[in-house]
Amino acid sequence: xxxxxLNAPHSMGTTIIGVSYDGGVVLGADSRTSTxxxxxxxxxxxxxxxxxxxxxxxxxxAADSQIVSDYVRLYLHQHIIQLGQPATVKSAANVVxxxxxxxxxxxxxxxxxxxxxxxxxxxxYSIPLGGTILEQPFAIGGSGSSYLYGFFDxxxxxxxxxxxxxxxxxxxxxxxxxxxxxxxxxxxTITVPNDRYVRFF
Amino acid sequence: xxxxxxxxxxVVAMVGKNCFAIASDRxxxxxxxxxxxxxxxxxxxxxxxxxxxxxxxxxxxTLYQRxxxxxxxxxxxxxxxxxxxxxxxxxxxxxxxxxxxxYFCQPVIAGLGDDDKPFICTMDSIGAKELAKDFVxxxxxxxxxxxxxxxxxxxxxxxxELFETISQALLSSVDRDCLSGWGGHVYVxxxxxxxxRILKGRMD
Numbered sequence: 001x002x003x004x005x006l007n008a009p010h011s012m013g014t015t016i017i018g019v020s021y022d023g024g025v026v027l028g029a030d031s032r033t034s035t036x037x038x039x040x041x042x043x044x045x046x047x048x049x050x051x052x053x054x055x056x057x058x059x060x061x062a063a064d065s066q067i068v069s070d071y072v073r074l075y076l077h078q079h080i081i082q083l084g085q086p087a088t089v090k091s092a093a094n095v096v097x098x099x100x101x102x103x104x105x106x107x108x109x110x111x112x113x114x115x116x117x118x119x120x121x122x123x124x125y126s127i128p129l130g131g132t133i134l135e136q137p138f139a140i141g142g143s144g145s146s147y148l149y150g151f152f153d154x155x156x157x158x159x160x161x162x163x164x165x166x167x168x169x170x171x172x173x174x175x176x177x178x179x180x181x182x183x184x185x186x187x188x189t190i191t192v193p194n195d196r197y198v199r200f201f
Numbered sequence: 202x203x204x205x206x207x208x209x210x211x212v213v214a215m216v217g218k219n220c221f222a223i224a225s226d227r228x229x230x231x232x233x234x235x236x237x238x239x240x241x242x243x244x245x246x247x248x249x250x251x252x253x254x255x256x257x258x259x260x261x262x263t264l265y266q267r268x269x270x271x272x273x274x275x276x277x278x279x280x281x282x283x284x285x286x287x288x289x290x291x292x293x294x295x296x297x298x299x300x301x302x303x304y305f306c307q308p309v310i311a312g313l314g315d316d317d318k319p320f321i322c323t324m325d326s327i328g329a330k331e332l333a334k335d336f337v338x339x340x341x342x343x344x345x346x347x348x349x350x351x352x353x354x355x356x357x358x359x360x361x362e363l364f365e366t367i368s369q370a371l372l373s374s375v376d377r378d379c380l381s382g383w384g385g386h387v388y389v390x391x392x393x394x395x396x397x398r399i400l401k402g403r404m405d
Contacts, residue, residue: 013233013379032379032405037206037341039377143233177405181209181233181379184405 013182014046015144015173016057018114018124019156020137021165024193025114025122028169029057030144030177031185042185051076054092054115055190059142060129065109072096089115093125093133101131110141116192144176144183151175166191204305205326207232209380210242210255211342213371214311214321215354216335217363220391221319223251223311224371226342227399228383229258238383238404246272247282248395250312251388252292255340256326257305264304267295285312285320289330296328303327307339317392342381345374364389364398372402 017028033041046058048069056072058065072095076087079095093113100107113125126132126139138156140148155168166189173187209230214223229240243253244265252268254261271291275283283291289310296304303326311321323337324330331337335354338346349370358366368387375382385400 030405034379037209037379038345039379042376147234179235181230181235184379184403 013144013180014059014142015148015176015180015183016046016059016110016112016141017145017148017169017172018057018112018126018139019160019165019169020114020122020124021160021162023122023162024116024191025124026162026165026169026189026191027055027057027112027114028173028187028189029142030173030183031188032183033062034182037181039184044185045188047188047190049073050092050113051080051087051115053086053117053192053194054089054113055192056092056096057112057114057141058109059111060109061107064107065111068096068099068107068109068111071099086117088117088119089113089123089125090117090120090135093127093135096125097127097131097133100127104129104131112139112141114139114192116194122192140172142176142183144173144180147176147179148172162191162193205256205307206341206380208256208258209378210258210340211346211371211375211378211381212242212253212255212307212309212339213346213350213367213374214253214309214323214337215350215358215363215367215370216319216321216356218357218359219317219319220360220363220389221311221313221321222360222363222367222387222389223253223309223321224367224385224387225253225255226340226371226375226381226383226402227386228381230380233379235383241386243386243388244269246288246312247276249317249390249392250283250285250288251310251390252288253309253311253339254306255309256307260304260306264295264306264308268292271295285310285314288312289320289322289324293324293328293330296324296326300327309337309339311390313390313392340381342374342378345377346370349374360389360391360396364396368400372400376403
Protein backbone atom coordinates (compact mmCIF):
# COMPACT_ATOMS: atom_id res chain seq x y z
CA UNK A 1 0.00 0.00 0.00
CA UNK A 2 1.17 3.50 -0.73
CA UNK A 3 0.33 6.91 0.71
CA UNK A 4 -2.23 7.35 -2.08
CA UNK A 5 -4.08 4.36 -0.76
CA LEU A 6 -4.22 5.55 2.83
CA ASN A 7 -5.83 8.79 1.70
CA ALA A 8 -8.01 7.17 -0.92
CA PRO A 9 -11.74 7.53 -0.49
CA HIS A 10 -13.28 4.84 1.67
CA SER A 11 -15.13 2.38 -0.45
CA MET A 12 -17.24 -0.46 0.78
CA GLY A 13 -16.32 -3.13 -1.69
CA THR A 14 -19.06 -5.13 -0.21
CA THR A 15 -21.57 -7.89 -0.23
CA ILE A 16 -25.15 -6.87 0.48
CA ILE A 17 -28.28 -8.99 0.29
CA GLY A 18 -32.00 -8.58 0.86
CA VAL A 19 -34.40 -11.53 0.91
CA SER A 20 -38.13 -11.37 1.52
CA TYR A 21 -39.91 -14.23 3.26
CA ASP A 22 -43.49 -14.97 4.18
CA GLY A 23 -44.10 -12.17 6.70
CA GLY A 24 -41.11 -9.86 6.41
CA VAL A 25 -37.61 -9.37 5.06
CA VAL A 26 -34.06 -10.32 6.03
CA LEU A 27 -31.20 -7.97 5.14
CA GLY A 28 -27.55 -9.02 5.30
CA ALA A 29 -24.13 -7.49 4.72
CA ASP A 30 -20.42 -8.04 5.42
CA SER A 31 -18.48 -5.59 7.59
CA ARG A 32 -15.37 -4.58 5.66
CA THR A 33 -14.60 -0.99 4.66
CA SER A 34 -11.47 -0.64 2.54
CA THR A 35 -9.32 2.30 1.42
CA UNK A 36 -7.53 0.87 -1.57
CA UNK A 37 -6.40 -2.50 -0.26
CA UNK A 38 -6.10 -1.47 3.38
CA UNK A 39 -8.95 -2.52 5.63
CA UNK A 40 -10.01 0.74 7.25
CA UNK A 41 -12.80 -0.78 9.29
CA UNK A 42 -13.30 -4.49 9.79
CA UNK A 43 -16.47 -4.17 11.83
CA UNK A 44 -18.51 -1.56 10.03
CA UNK A 45 -22.29 -1.58 9.94
CA UNK A 46 -23.60 -1.30 6.41
CA UNK A 47 -27.24 -1.80 7.27
CA UNK A 48 -28.69 1.55 8.22
CA UNK A 49 -32.07 2.37 9.67
CA UNK A 50 -34.25 4.70 7.61
CA UNK A 51 -37.34 4.30 9.80
CA UNK A 52 -38.43 1.73 12.42
CA UNK A 53 -39.73 -0.55 9.72
CA UNK A 54 -37.43 0.19 6.75
CA UNK A 55 -33.71 -0.45 6.52
CA UNK A 56 -31.17 0.06 3.76
CA UNK A 57 -28.02 -1.91 2.85
CA UNK A 58 -25.27 0.37 1.58
CA UNK A 59 -22.53 -0.41 -0.94
CA UNK A 60 -20.04 1.52 -3.07
CA UNK A 61 -18.60 4.78 -1.82
CA ALA A 62 -18.96 4.96 1.97
CA ALA A 63 -19.35 8.74 1.96
CA ASP A 64 -21.97 8.77 -0.80
CA SER A 65 -24.06 6.04 0.74
CA GLN A 66 -23.93 7.64 4.18
CA ILE A 67 -25.01 11.05 2.92
CA VAL A 68 -27.84 9.56 0.84
CA SER A 69 -29.09 7.60 3.87
CA ASP A 70 -28.96 10.73 6.01
CA TYR A 71 -31.00 12.76 3.52
CA VAL A 72 -33.51 9.92 3.05
CA ARG A 73 -33.93 9.65 6.83
CA LEU A 74 -34.62 13.35 7.02
CA TYR A 75 -37.14 13.44 4.16
CA LEU A 76 -38.87 10.27 5.36
CA HIS A 77 -39.30 11.60 8.87
CA GLN A 78 -40.78 14.79 7.53
CA HIS A 79 -43.08 12.71 5.33
CA ILE A 80 -44.18 10.58 8.29
CA ILE A 81 -45.02 13.68 10.32
CA GLN A 82 -47.28 14.88 7.53
CA LEU A 83 -48.71 11.44 6.76
CA GLY A 84 -49.40 10.51 10.38
CA GLN A 85 -48.51 6.84 9.98
CA PRO A 86 -45.42 4.69 9.29
CA ALA A 87 -43.82 5.08 5.86
CA THR A 88 -44.29 2.34 3.31
CA VAL A 89 -41.24 0.53 1.99
CA LYS A 90 -42.18 1.70 -1.50
CA SER A 91 -42.12 5.37 -0.53
CA ALA A 92 -38.82 4.97 1.31
CA ALA A 93 -37.30 3.24 -1.70
CA ASN A 94 -38.58 5.93 -4.02
CA VAL A 95 -37.04 8.70 -1.92
CA VAL A 96 -33.74 6.85 -2.24
CA UNK A 97 -34.29 6.48 -5.95
CA UNK A 98 -35.04 10.16 -6.45
CA UNK A 99 -31.74 11.11 -4.80
CA UNK A 100 -29.74 8.44 -6.63
CA UNK A 101 -31.19 9.22 -10.04
CA UNK A 102 -31.13 12.98 -9.58
CA UNK A 103 -27.46 13.00 -8.59
CA UNK A 104 -26.36 10.16 -10.80
CA UNK A 105 -23.33 12.02 -12.15
CA UNK A 106 -21.90 12.55 -8.70
CA UNK A 107 -22.85 9.48 -6.71
CA UNK A 108 -21.34 6.04 -6.72
CA UNK A 109 -23.50 3.96 -4.45
CA UNK A 110 -25.72 0.91 -4.87
CA UNK A 111 -28.45 0.42 -2.27
CA UNK A 112 -30.91 -2.27 -1.27
CA UNK A 113 -33.97 -1.03 0.62
CA UNK A 114 -35.95 -3.56 2.62
CA UNK A 115 -38.72 -3.43 5.20
CA UNK A 116 -42.28 -4.19 6.15
CA UNK A 117 -45.45 -2.15 5.93
CA UNK A 118 -49.10 -3.02 6.58
CA UNK A 119 -50.22 -2.57 2.98
CA UNK A 120 -47.76 -4.79 1.11
CA UNK A 121 -45.97 -6.74 3.86
CA UNK A 122 -42.26 -7.50 3.42
CA UNK A 123 -40.70 -5.92 0.31
CA UNK A 124 -37.21 -5.55 -1.16
CA TYR A 125 -36.27 -2.76 -3.56
CA SER A 126 -32.95 -2.69 -5.38
CA ILE A 127 -31.48 0.70 -6.39
CA PRO A 128 -28.22 0.16 -8.28
CA LEU A 129 -25.83 2.77 -9.75
CA GLY A 130 -27.75 5.21 -11.94
CA GLY A 131 -30.94 5.22 -9.91
CA THR A 132 -33.08 2.44 -11.35
CA ILE A 133 -35.65 1.13 -8.89
CA LEU A 134 -36.53 -2.54 -9.04
CA GLU A 135 -38.85 -4.45 -6.72
CA GLN A 136 -37.61 -7.99 -6.31
CA PRO A 137 -38.27 -10.98 -4.05
CA PHE A 138 -34.55 -10.97 -3.31
CA ALA A 139 -31.69 -8.65 -4.24
CA ILE A 140 -27.89 -8.88 -4.13
CA GLY A 141 -25.38 -6.09 -4.53
CA GLY A 142 -21.80 -4.97 -4.05
CA SER A 143 -18.58 -6.38 -5.41
CA GLY A 144 -19.13 -9.73 -3.69
CA SER A 145 -22.50 -10.26 -5.33
CA SER A 146 -20.88 -11.47 -8.57
CA TYR A 147 -20.10 -14.72 -6.79
CA LEU A 148 -23.69 -15.20 -5.66
CA TYR A 149 -25.75 -15.15 -8.84
CA GLY A 150 -25.33 -18.85 -9.46
CA PHE A 151 -25.79 -19.65 -5.78
CA PHE A 152 -29.10 -17.81 -5.62
CA ASP A 153 -30.31 -19.37 -8.85
CA UNK A 154 -29.96 -22.67 -7.12
CA UNK A 155 -30.74 -21.94 -3.48
CA UNK A 156 -33.50 -19.34 -3.47
CA UNK A 157 -37.12 -20.42 -3.61
CA UNK A 158 -40.45 -18.68 -3.19
CA UNK A 159 -42.32 -18.76 0.09
CA UNK A 160 -39.40 -19.39 2.43
CA UNK A 161 -39.88 -19.25 6.16
CA UNK A 162 -38.06 -16.71 8.31
CA UNK A 163 -35.48 -19.29 9.47
CA UNK A 164 -34.81 -20.42 5.91
CA UNK A 165 -34.38 -16.85 4.73
CA UNK A 166 -32.00 -15.99 7.60
CA UNK A 167 -29.90 -19.09 6.97
CA UNK A 168 -29.76 -18.33 3.26
CA UNK A 169 -28.58 -14.76 3.84
CA UNK A 170 -25.85 -15.78 6.27
CA UNK A 171 -24.63 -18.57 4.01
CA UNK A 172 -24.62 -16.33 0.96
CA UNK A 173 -22.70 -13.48 2.61
CA UNK A 174 -20.19 -15.99 3.99
CA UNK A 175 -19.60 -17.46 0.53
CA UNK A 176 -19.06 -14.04 -0.98
CA UNK A 177 -16.71 -13.03 1.86
CA UNK A 178 -14.63 -16.11 1.10
CA UNK A 179 -14.12 -15.25 -2.56
CA UNK A 180 -14.24 -11.47 -2.65
CA UNK A 181 -11.17 -9.68 -1.28
CA UNK A 182 -13.18 -6.53 -0.75
CA UNK A 183 -15.70 -8.24 1.54
CA UNK A 184 -14.86 -9.60 4.95
CA UNK A 185 -15.23 -9.35 8.69
CA UNK A 186 -18.51 -10.48 10.22
CA UNK A 187 -21.92 -11.15 8.69
CA UNK A 188 -24.45 -8.63 9.95
CA THR A 189 -28.14 -9.33 9.45
CA ILE A 190 -31.36 -7.58 10.32
CA THR A 191 -34.78 -9.15 10.17
CA VAL A 192 -37.87 -6.97 9.84
CA PRO A 193 -40.83 -9.15 10.73
CA ASN A 194 -43.38 -6.35 11.05
CA ASP A 195 -43.58 -2.69 11.94
CA ARG A 196 -43.79 -3.28 15.67
CA TYR A 197 -40.22 -4.27 16.34
CA VAL A 198 -37.08 -5.24 14.58
CA ARG A 199 -34.62 -7.99 15.40
CA PHE A 200 -30.82 -7.67 15.30
CA PHE A 201 -28.32 -10.47 14.95
CA UNK B 202 -3.60 -1.64 -12.31
CA UNK B 203 -0.94 -1.86 -9.60
CA UNK B 204 1.33 -4.73 -10.56
CA UNK B 205 2.45 -5.46 -7.01
CA UNK B 206 -1.17 -5.60 -5.89
CA UNK B 207 -2.37 -7.98 -8.55
CA UNK B 208 -2.02 -11.25 -6.68
CA UNK B 209 -1.53 -10.20 -3.05
CA UNK B 210 0.90 -11.64 -0.54
CA UNK B 211 2.42 -11.31 2.90
CA VAL B 212 5.84 -12.71 3.84
CA VAL B 213 7.79 -12.25 7.05
CA ALA B 214 10.95 -13.72 8.57
CA MET B 215 12.23 -13.41 12.13
CA VAL B 216 15.43 -14.30 13.94
CA GLY B 217 15.42 -16.22 17.21
CA LYS B 218 18.02 -17.86 19.41
CA ASN B 219 20.03 -20.10 17.05
CA CYS B 220 16.94 -20.44 14.88
CA PHE B 221 14.75 -18.50 12.49
CA ALA B 222 11.15 -18.55 11.32
CA ILE B 223 9.74 -17.62 7.94
CA ALA B 224 6.02 -17.29 7.29
CA SER B 225 3.65 -16.36 4.50
CA ASP B 226 -0.05 -16.14 3.83
CA ARG B 227 -1.80 -18.67 1.55
CA UNK B 228 -4.03 -16.59 -0.71
CA UNK B 229 -3.69 -16.29 -4.44
CA UNK B 230 -6.04 -13.79 -6.00
CA UNK B 231 -6.64 -11.97 -9.23
CA UNK B 232 -7.15 -8.50 -7.84
CA UNK B 233 -10.16 -8.84 -5.59
CA UNK B 234 -11.20 -12.36 -6.55
CA UNK B 235 -9.69 -15.22 -4.55
CA UNK B 236 -8.54 -18.04 -6.77
CA UNK B 237 -6.58 -20.34 -4.51
CA UNK B 238 -6.32 -20.73 -0.75
CA UNK B 239 -3.23 -22.90 -0.46
CA UNK B 240 -0.76 -21.14 -2.70
CA UNK B 241 2.87 -21.66 -1.76
CA UNK B 242 5.07 -18.59 -1.43
CA UNK B 243 7.97 -19.96 0.61
CA UNK B 244 10.35 -22.30 -1.13
CA UNK B 245 13.19 -24.46 0.15
CA UNK B 246 16.56 -24.01 -1.50
CA UNK B 247 18.26 -26.45 0.83
CA UNK B 248 17.40 -27.67 4.29
CA UNK B 249 18.87 -24.58 5.96
CA UNK B 250 17.95 -21.97 3.36
CA UNK B 251 14.47 -20.69 2.54
CA UNK B 252 13.21 -17.97 0.26
CA UNK B 253 9.78 -16.35 0.41
CA UNK B 254 8.67 -14.51 -2.71
CA UNK B 255 5.93 -11.90 -2.55
CA UNK B 256 4.53 -9.86 -5.42
CA UNK B 257 3.41 -11.05 -8.83
CA UNK B 258 2.85 -14.81 -8.59
CA UNK B 259 4.06 -15.67 -12.08
CA UNK B 260 7.34 -13.84 -11.52
CA UNK B 261 7.71 -15.47 -8.11
CA UNK B 262 7.38 -18.92 -9.62
CA THR B 263 9.73 -18.19 -12.52
CA LEU B 264 12.29 -16.58 -10.25
CA TYR B 265 12.16 -19.57 -7.92
CA GLN B 266 12.74 -21.93 -10.85
CA ARG B 267 15.77 -19.91 -11.98
CA UNK B 268 17.18 -19.82 -8.45
CA UNK B 269 16.79 -23.55 -7.91
CA UNK B 270 18.57 -24.09 -11.23
CA UNK B 271 21.47 -21.87 -10.21
CA UNK B 272 21.72 -23.46 -6.79
CA UNK B 273 21.77 -26.97 -8.22
CA UNK B 274 24.60 -25.99 -10.56
CA UNK B 275 26.45 -24.47 -7.61
CA UNK B 276 25.97 -27.68 -5.61
CA UNK B 277 27.34 -29.76 -8.44
CA UNK B 278 30.41 -27.59 -8.86
CA UNK B 279 31.19 -26.77 -5.23
CA UNK B 280 29.95 -30.04 -3.72
CA UNK B 281 28.32 -28.16 -0.87
CA UNK B 282 25.26 -26.05 -0.13
CA UNK B 283 25.29 -22.30 -0.68
CA UNK B 284 25.65 -20.05 2.31
CA UNK B 285 22.67 -17.73 2.86
CA UNK B 286 24.81 -14.60 2.38
CA UNK B 287 26.05 -15.91 -0.95
CA UNK B 288 22.56 -16.87 -2.02
CA UNK B 289 21.30 -13.40 -1.19
CA UNK B 290 23.97 -11.91 -3.41
CA UNK B 291 22.96 -14.32 -6.17
CA UNK B 292 19.31 -13.27 -5.91
CA UNK B 293 20.29 -9.63 -5.87
CA UNK B 294 22.38 -10.02 -8.99
CA UNK B 295 19.69 -11.98 -10.86
CA UNK B 296 17.16 -9.26 -10.03
CA UNK B 297 19.48 -6.43 -11.07
CA UNK B 298 20.14 -8.14 -14.40
CA UNK B 299 16.53 -7.22 -15.18
CA UNK B 300 16.95 -3.65 -13.97
CA UNK B 301 14.88 -2.11 -16.77
CA UNK B 302 12.30 -4.86 -17.05
CA UNK B 303 12.23 -6.32 -13.54
CA TYR B 304 10.70 -9.33 -11.90
CA PHE B 305 7.83 -7.93 -9.86
CA CYS B 306 8.82 -9.77 -6.70
CA GLN B 307 10.18 -8.85 -3.32
CA PRO B 308 12.12 -11.75 -1.88
CA VAL B 309 12.64 -12.55 1.77
CA ILE B 310 15.62 -14.81 2.37
CA ALA B 311 16.19 -16.69 5.60
CA GLY B 312 18.82 -19.29 6.43
CA LEU B 313 21.36 -20.67 8.88
CA GLY B 314 24.90 -19.71 7.89
CA ASP B 315 28.31 -20.63 9.24
CA ASP B 316 28.08 -22.12 12.74
CA ASP B 317 24.31 -22.18 12.26
CA LYS B 318 24.04 -18.44 12.78
CA PRO B 319 20.61 -17.22 11.60
CA PHE B 320 20.62 -14.90 8.58
CA ILE B 321 17.70 -12.94 7.16
CA CYS B 322 17.42 -10.31 4.51
CA THR B 323 14.94 -8.81 2.10
CA MET B 324 15.34 -6.92 -1.15
CA ASP B 325 13.29 -4.81 -3.48
CA SER B 326 12.34 -5.91 -6.98
CA ILE B 327 15.63 -4.75 -8.47
CA GLY B 328 17.89 -6.37 -5.93
CA ALA B 329 18.64 -3.79 -3.25
CA LYS B 330 19.54 -5.88 -0.24
CA GLU B 331 18.37 -4.98 3.24
CA LEU B 332 20.01 -6.94 6.02
CA ALA B 333 18.34 -7.01 9.39
CA LYS B 334 19.09 -8.57 12.73
CA ASP B 335 15.52 -8.91 13.91
CA PHE B 336 12.85 -9.27 11.23
CA VAL B 337 12.10 -8.54 7.59
CA UNK B 338 8.74 -8.19 5.85
CA UNK B 339 7.41 -7.98 2.32
CA UNK B 340 4.17 -7.98 0.32
CA UNK B 341 0.90 -6.05 0.16
CA UNK B 342 0.55 -6.29 3.94
CA UNK B 343 4.10 -5.07 4.59
CA UNK B 344 3.18 -1.88 6.40
CA UNK B 345 0.90 -3.68 8.83
CA UNK B 346 3.61 -6.33 9.22
CA UNK B 347 6.19 -3.71 10.14
CA UNK B 348 3.98 -2.42 12.89
CA UNK B 349 3.07 -5.84 14.21
CA UNK B 350 6.65 -7.17 14.19
CA UNK B 351 8.09 -4.02 15.74
CA UNK B 352 5.78 -4.32 18.69
CA UNK B 353 5.77 -8.09 19.11
CA UNK B 354 9.42 -8.92 18.46
CA UNK B 355 12.01 -9.48 21.12
CA UNK B 356 15.54 -10.85 20.62
CA UNK B 357 16.70 -14.41 21.35
CA UNK B 358 13.37 -16.15 21.40
CA UNK B 359 13.30 -19.94 21.55
CA UNK B 360 11.70 -21.77 18.58
CA UNK B 361 8.29 -22.24 20.23
CA GLU B 362 7.98 -18.62 21.32
CA LEU B 363 9.27 -17.46 17.94
CA PHE B 364 6.60 -19.51 16.25
CA GLU B 365 3.88 -17.90 18.35
CA THR B 366 5.21 -14.41 17.75
CA ILE B 367 5.62 -14.68 14.00
CA SER B 368 2.21 -16.34 13.66
CA GLN B 369 0.42 -13.63 15.61
CA ALA B 370 2.23 -10.88 13.70
CA LEU B 371 1.32 -12.46 10.37
CA LEU B 372 -2.33 -13.16 11.14
CA SER B 373 -3.08 -9.78 12.65
CA SER B 374 -1.42 -8.00 9.72
CA VAL B 375 -3.17 -9.91 6.95
CA ASP B 376 -6.51 -9.24 8.61
CA ARG B 377 -6.02 -5.60 7.68
CA ASP B 378 -5.19 -6.39 4.06
CA CYS B 379 -7.83 -7.27 1.48
CA LEU B 380 -5.36 -9.12 -0.73
CA SER B 381 -3.62 -11.44 1.71
CA GLY B 382 -4.82 -13.95 4.20
CA TRP B 383 -6.63 -17.29 4.17
CA GLY B 384 -4.37 -18.70 6.83
CA GLY B 385 -0.61 -18.95 7.16
CA HIS B 386 2.31 -21.17 6.34
CA VAL B 387 5.08 -21.05 8.96
CA TYR B 388 8.49 -22.72 8.88
CA VAL B 389 10.59 -22.74 12.06
CA UNK B 390 14.16 -23.81 11.38
CA UNK B 391 16.75 -24.85 13.95
CA UNK B 392 20.16 -26.48 13.31
CA UNK B 393 18.60 -29.89 13.81
CA UNK B 394 15.09 -29.74 12.40
CA UNK B 395 12.57 -27.90 10.25
CA UNK B 396 9.01 -27.61 11.52
CA UNK B 397 6.37 -26.70 9.01
CA ARG B 398 2.98 -25.62 10.29
CA ILE B 399 -0.22 -24.39 8.70
CA LEU B 400 -2.14 -21.68 10.53
CA LYS B 401 -5.89 -21.43 10.39
CA GLY B 402 -6.84 -17.79 10.00
CA ARG B 403 -9.79 -15.70 8.91
CA MET B 404 -11.10 -16.90 5.59
CA ASP B 405 -11.97 -13.54 4.16
